[in-house]
Amino acid sequence: MSRSRSTLAVVGALVSVGALVACGGPESATAEDGFTSVTVGNMNSNSLTFPLLVAQEEGFFTDVGLRVDTVNSVSGPELTAALIGGTTQIAVGTPENVMPAMAQGQDILTIPPFGRLDMSLVTLADSGIEDISALAGRQVGVVQRGSFSEKFARSVIADHGLDPDSVTYVAVGSGATMEPAVRNRKVDATVGATSTVALLEQHGLDVRTLANSLDGTGGEAGTFGMQTMWTTTAPFQQQHPGIVDGFCTAMNRAGAWIADDANRDAGAQKLSTLLAVPQETAEKIWDRTHLSWTYRIDQEKWDKVSAWVLEENTSELPYTDHVMTDCGEEL
Template identity: 30%
Template sequence: MRSSLLRHRLVHIGGRVTAGAALLAVTAGCGLLGGDEPAPGPGIPVKVAALALADVAPLHIAIDHGLFAQRGIAVTLIPASSGQDAITKLASGDADIAYAGDIAAVNAVDGGLPLKIVAEAAVAGERTMRVLARQDGPAQSVPDLAGKKLGRNAPGGVSDTLTKSLMADHGADPNSVTWANLEFGAMAAAVKAGDIEAALFPEPFATKAEKEHGLRPIADPATGSAKNFPIGLYGATDAFATANPGAIAGFQRAMRDAAAAAMANRKLVEDTAVKHLKGIDADTAALMELPVYRSDPIITELQRVPDLMRRYGAKFRRPIQMSELIIPPPPPGT
């Protein structure tokens, strides 16, 4: 049963799992990720800007268990408050690689940033994001969101674009909404206080808001037009990628193995969340709805991002072809 489940989960990573990654996934809870082998030397320094989200669990797994070190790179995490903040750090040189929502990354490319996609991070699974509201508030269904004040993490990001998509799919006017820009950690209190009526919450913030603030889910935004939507990626500037091909390839290999381990071992992800995500205890981690973790880009899926953005009002300066942005990952098994 366990081996059958493992094979099923590894298929979701895109059918490109290396033998080493599969071995890592099988033994993730049995010692291979336990630091039995001494880590190599410090390697090429790489600064990675990232948010405190469940989406980046494989990044922490790769750091904690020496997967980057095994590939000859030394990763330092740079905290970011949003995908846009991470991209700002990337553009300024404060970060070499940045985790950001796919939508924020596309906006950055359209704005002129020479961004290249190093790896994917996560794809929305069932209920991995939820639009939450007060139990007794005026927003009891998706159509009720029309004309309301809603929360979003930042303009032009995943939170507002997928909320707009959800509303349009339910016949509500997304242009009728007033937005408040808030960090994810501040949204639950704002909803409970009535400062906003609802907001889209990713994990772990969704589970935490339900558990600690009693908020109720209105809908899963990753349905309809946004079903199985790519929600996060790792990007680098073209200049950094060109100057550091070894670091890029090492990052891609390590993240491929870490994504496989995360998909194969939920307990590993839960333990990682408790260790690295502020305010998350073991009970909350056990309740989280996790995304599908994958690293190797799937072009047709990534192209859905600018296509959906155009549908909901994005005016690009030029057509965005995601295939032109991808740095091809090393072949599996290398």
């Protein structure tokens, strides 16, 4: 997504939360039972927020004395806007929404766990497209124009020596709207997250993967790409360091739990419920993504993701100003 488009999305979402902010955001409070409440922005029914579900259901928040109240949003811009406005105190974020807000001067901190870029470029097995070089002159489905999905497609196409502008990019949405576009051959290939590809397969589509950010075939973007991180504001962290540290500890434990394949059956059951998919589909998603979360990112990765998102000099997003490198217990 271009910087201007991301920025407009965040600003637009800020307008929608303005009334809430004017009335005052929620305050963290310690109840009589000793637990401290914190309000967290979340994307409901989305595998990118899987660690939050695990931390809740496995009692990791309880272990650190936190009671997490979630506020579900339907989009990344809404999540970032609510965090900036004070409606939430911690929120899941995506680089394409968080980094433009940072570049505008918003005092946002990123905290773990950080999620690797999870995108695949796929085509129907009988499409006649054997590799990326055959995409010239074809139509590729993306969630929306200028989105991360289009950035990924352009990146892997360029990595294979093909001019990204030789391909036509078509906005097909995700999940329920992407599936019929592929089935009815409105596009020749499409970009989707692991859960989206699993949905295509669940609906009986035989797909061939041309590039995948998680298996080493996603080129440079697959190496450095980041799809999600958790965020808070610098003022909240300064005022409530114990809450933020406890949140990080619980989420790091969740990431470690997900990385342990001994939890595959239980994890797949959680994913099945979260995404409303059959257990078999959830198991495929687990197998492909359970190593996706990490405790920290280094400055090189941060700078590369920033450059990818903002498409310009990233000196305005200093790593040390926006990344907490020692938040919570590392596992």
